[in-house]
Amino acid sequence: MRYSDYKKVLKKHHLRITDSRIDVLERFYNTIHALSFKDLEDQLEGYDRVTLYRTLNSFIDQGIIHRIPNDTGSACYGICFETCTPEQHYHNHIHFKCIKCGYIDCLPDTHIPLIDLPGYEIIDSNLIINGICKDCKKNAN
Amino acid sequence: MRYSDYKKVLKKHHLRITDSRIDVLERFYNTIHALSFKDLEDQLEGYDRVTLYRTLNSFIDQGIIHRIPNDTGSACYGICFETCTPEQHYHNHIHFKCIKCGYIDCLPDTHIPLIDLPGYEIIDSNLIINGICKDCKKNAN
DNA sequence: ACTTTTATGCAATATTATTGCAAAAAAGTA
DNA sequence: TACTTTTTTGCAATAATATTGCATAAAAGT
Numbered sequence: 419m420r421y422s423d424y425k426k427v428l429k430k431h432h433l434r435i436t437d438s439r440i441d442v443l444e445r446f447y448n449t450i451h452a453l454s455f456k457d458l459e460d461q462l463e464g465y466d467r468v469t470l471y472r473t474l475n476s477f478i479d480q481g482i483i484h485r486i487p488n489d490t491g492s493a494c495y496g497i498c499f500e501t502c503t504p505e506q507h508y509h510n511h512i513h514f515k516c517i518k519c520g521y522i523d524c525l526p527d528t529h530i531p532l533i534d535l536p537g538y539e540i541i542d543s544n545l546i547i548n549g550i551c552k553d554c555k556k557n558a559n
Numbered sequence: 560m561r562y563s564d565y566k567k568v569l570k571k572h573h574l575r576i577t578d579s580r581i582d583v584l585e586r587f588y589n590t591i592h593a594l595s596f597k598d599l600e601d602q603l604e605g606y607d608r609v610t611l612y613r614t615l616n617s618f619i620d621q622g623i624i625h626r627i628p629n630d631t632g633s634a635c636y637g638i639c640f641e642t643c644t645p646e647q648h649y650h651n652h653i654h655f656k657c658i659k660c661g662y663i664d665c666l667p668d669t670h671i672p673l674i675d676l677p678g679y680e681i682i683d684s685n686l687i688i689n690g691i692c693k694d695c696k697k698n699a700n
Numbered sequence: 701a702c703t704t705t706t707a708t709g710c711a712a713t714a715t716t717a718t719t720g721c722a723a724a725a726a727a728g729t730a
Numbered sequence: 731t732a733c734t735t736t737t738t739t740g741c742a743a744t745a746a747t748a749t750t751g752c753a754t755a756a757a758a759g760t
Contacts, residue, residue: 434726436738455716466740471717473738487628487687492716514679530686531672538655539691545671546628550680575757577707596747607709612748617707633747 419447431480438465442473443482451521452486452496452513481506486513486522487544496524510543516551523551560588572621579606583614584623592662593627593637593654622647627654627663628685637665651684657692664692 424443425435433439441462445453458470465473474495477483481503486494498509512528515521530545550558565584566576574580582603586594599611606614615636618624622644627635639650653669656662671686691699 434737436726438739467716468718468741469739476738485630487630487685489626489628489634489685493630512674512676514676517682525676528674528676531674533653533669533672533686533688535653535655535666535669535688535690537693537696538688539696540688541658541690543686543688544628544630545674545684545686547674547676547679547681547684549676549682552678555678555680575706577757579708608747609710609749610708613707 419444427482431477431482433476433480433482438462438469438473439476441465442470442477446483446495446497451523452494454492454494456492484509486524487546488515488522494522496522499526513544513546514551515546515548516554517548518550518554521551522546560585568623572618572623574617574621574623579603579610579614580617582606583611583618587624587636587638592664593635595633595635597633625650627665628687629656629663635663637663640667654685654687655692656687656689657695658689659691659695662692663687 421440424440424447427443428435428439442458445458445461449457455470455474458474459467462470474483478485478495481498483495483497486496488494496513499511510530512525512530514523514525516523530543533540533543562581565581565588568584569576569580583599586599586602590598596611596615599615600608603611615624619626619636622639624636624638627637629635637654640652651671653666653671655664655666657664671684674681674684
């Protein structure tokens with residue numbers, strides 16, 4: 419993806435073209451893992467922390483990225499595949515968190531099984547699977 | 560449950576009997592929802608924040624409670640059903656988070672469907688379903 | 701009753717996230 | 731392009747969440 423493509427993504431999601439948005443977007447498109455705030459902060463020196471937080475929030479609001487629940491306390495963010503709009507996030511892929519390398523990956527070809535919960539109204543669901551990823555299994559021996 | 564029962568729980572999990580552990584345990588047994596740190600702090604005045612954090616951590620280590628991932632950044636804790644030991648947490652029930660009242664509930668009679676992820680080694684999984692709980696549906700009209 | 705081990709409270713510090721506001725940059729318009 | 735309006739940025743301050751070290755207190759073991 420090139421600068422002009424990132425611009426298109428931002429335009430499509432009704433966001434102004436700014437340096438930090440282009441750079442953050444580039445990080446998401448060129449990283450196979452989900453990114454934490456800290457990842458972005460380390461990789462994008464020069465921007466104020468506040469700017470990065472606001473950039474992430476604008477992306478979430480506009481359906482460019484989604485927040486991935488995490489029991490460690492610090493949120494992670496994954497890029498949304500084609501389906502999300504400013505009106506609603508539509509993704510129900512599984513997230514995998516590797517306990518060795520710590521990376522969280524979106525598994526785009528998976529989907530969370532439908533669950534029937536009588537009496538409850540289900541809006542969406544998050545499935546995070548913990549385990550050991552392919553790379554870490556390979557490197558184990 | 561009475562004081563003597565809470566004592567038994569703590570003993571079974573190799574923890575000393577202290578006031579804060581008894582009181583925190585009581586809160587978990589007498590609350591149908593999962594509890595956040597803030598909930599406990601509000602409900603158990605008189606204990607230092609640090610003591611409450613350490614009490615929660617000792618409960619997690621010993622398999623009395625489990626941490627529930629939460630995309631808001633502040634962790635929630637649910638009590639473990641009979642199955643957990645200091646060696647390993649064994650629970651794979653579904654968690655339900657109501658977007659109206661904000662409460663997270665453990666659904667003890669459910670279980671997370673087994674997922675097959677070729678190449679990955681799965682250790683455990685967390686499924687959090689967001690929606691509207693029975694109570695809030697009832698109160699809606 | 702005494703000793704050993706563990707937990708608690710306090711103070712300090714670290715980490716993560718948000719807000720207000722003036723200056724800078726982007727987008728819209730003539 | 732020059733000008734205006736709107737939004738974004740950086741800085742400083744502050745809030746919210748979590749951890750550590752250490753002396754004292756309490757629990758458990760003998």
